[in-house]
Amino acid sequence: MTLRVAVQMDPVEAINIAGDSTFALMLEAQKRGYSLSHYHPDQLSAESGQVRARARSLRVDNVPGAHFHWQSDAATLDLAADTDVVLMRQDPPFDMGYITATHLLEQVQGRTLVVNDPAEVRNAPEKLFVLRFPDLMPPTLVTRSLDEAMAFRTRHGAIVVKPLYGNAGTAVFLIDKTDGNLPALVELFGSVWREPFMVQAFLPDVALGDKRIVLVDGVPTGAINRLPKKGEIRSNLAAGGEAKPTDLSAREREICERIGPELKARGLIFVGIDVIAGCLTEINVTSPTGIRAIDRFNGTDTPALIWDAIEARVGR
Numbered sequence: 001m002t003l004r005v006a007v008q009m010d011p012v013e014a015i016n017i018a019g020d021s022t023f024a025l026m027l028e029a030q031k032r033g034y035s036l037s038h039y040h041p042d043q044l045s046a047e048s049g050q051v052r053a054r055a056r057s058l059r060v061d062n063v064p065g066a067h068f069h070w071q072s073d074a075a076t077l078d079l080a081a082d083t084d085v086v087l088m089r090q091d092p093p094f095d096m097g098y099i100t101a102t103h104l105l106e107q108v109q110g111r112t113l114v115v116n117d118p119a120e121v122r123n124a125p126e127k128l129f130v131l132r133f134p135d136l137m138p139p140t141l142v143t144r145s146l147d148e149a150m151a152f153r154t155r156h157g158a159i160v161v162k163p164l165y166g167n168a169g170t171a172v173f174l175i176d177k178t179d180g181n182l183p184a185l186v187e188l189f190g191s192v193w194r195e196p197f198m199v200q201a202f203l204p205d206v207a208l209g210d211k212r213i214v215l216v217d218g219v220p221t222g223a224i225n226r227l228p229k230k231g232e233i234r235s236n237l238a239a240g241g242e243a244k245p246t247d248l249s250a251r252e253r254e255i256c257e258r259i260g261p262e263l264k265a266r267g268l269i270f271v272g273i274d275v276i277a278g279c280l281t282e283i284n285v286t287s288p289t290g291i292r293a294i295d296r297f298n299g300t301d302t303p304a305l306i307w308d309a310i311e312a313r314v315g316r
Contacts, residue, residue, distance in 0.1 A: 001311050003034040006055055006077060008101070009089040009287075012038050017067045021289045022089040026060045028303035034085075036060065037077060041090050041101045051079045051107050080108040085310060087115055091287050092167040094125055098286070113314050116285055117267030124268065126282045127164050127198050132262075136255050136280040139201040146186045149199050153177060158202035161185055164195050167286075174202060205277035211246060212290040213256065214302060215271045217309040218264030220256040221302055222294035223248055243290075245297035251278040259283065269309050 009022050017023045026036055039055035046052070057071040079086055088105060092098060102118035109118060123129075130137060141152045142164070153159050153175065161182075162172040175182050189197045209225035225246035248256070252275055259280075263271050272288030274281045291302040 001032075001315065003029070003032075003084040003311075003314065004037075004082065005029050005034045005085045005087065006037045006039065006053065006079060006083045007087045007089060008039060008041055008044075008053070008105075009087070010091055011040065012058070012068050015067075017062065017064060019289070019292050021291045022087065022287070023060065023067065024292050024295075024303045025087060025089075025306060027062060028301075028307055030060055032307060037083070039077070041097065044101060044104050046104050046107065049107070051104050053077045053079055079105070080111040083112050084314060085113050085115060088118060088121065089287050092126075092165065094165040094167075094286060113310065115267075115269050115310055116271075120266040120268055121285050124266070124283065124285050125165065126167075126284050126286065127162075129285070130280060130283045133259060133280060136258065137200075138203055138276070138279040138281065141199040142196045143199065144186075144190060144196045146183055149182060149186055152199050153182065156201040160200045160202050161189070162198050162200075163189065163193055164198055165193075200281070203276045203279060208277075209244065209246070210241070210281075211252065211275045213248065213252060213273050213275060214288065214291055214294060215256060215260055215263060215273065216302065216305045217269050217312075218260035218262075220248060220253070220260070221305050222291075222298055222300050223252075224290055224293045224297065243293040243297075249278065255280050267313075269313070270306050 007022065007026060015023055029036060035057065037055040037057050039053040043054040044051065054074045055077040056074050059069045059071055061067055077083065086105060088101070099122055102122040105114045105118040108114065131140070139156050141148060143149060157177045159175050160172060161175055173185060175185065206228065209227050211223050211225050213223040214221050223246050225244045226241040227244055228241055255275060259273070268285050270288055272284040272290055274284070294300060295302055
């Protein structure tokens, strides 16, 4: 099967190819003989039912410092007529710009396969979609109320406070049960973000790792254990966490079995979930990462599994 693939992502010049999942997907697409084009979300336009992007074709190589080569000047691409697959892979924040891009790409879904499905991405923010599975989660509160946050801390002890639409561990705070900074932190969050924030009971076992588990079309395909660096609670690789090989526990397989069918039904082909001490904390659908480390540790080929799933959907 030959596919025309457009990749909506952040500037390709700045990516770290050793860990970038989008780059791994592009390498596999090229290996299969697919054509590749790249554009940034701010290069999307829509007119009279046509959704367009100013895109450039490119070749990618697994060579640090020379990992891409433009093959054309920028040209207008009709995303419904000139492409078979759009990979929506720009990083959050999940703001109105991101949401607008999902609305535009939704106009071509059905003629061109958008991965992940843009309407479902819009309806599944990482820290809100997970609330559909409360029995799999640690105690969790979403609020703007200081009184609610204080009462939650009284019930559960130390807590973690984080913005609903952040990413890569940005603005994640540990507040101990006697910490007097909670009122000031709630005030700060209220001045920076209009949305509620999330409060979760602190899981001390985060020191033993925060597992990133990748699911392809609802099926778990691999995982890494991310260890926070000394003095940190954040295990995100972007925040200095260290990736280690791992296997799935019986509890983690149970979590995947519970959520997998819904992910598949929603067209969420490439998903990364986060699990700490057997508790599901996030379901990442916007631009999940981790597949390069998983494949490096396990000798697997997750990009191939993702493209197999995409091909199966395109061929229907």
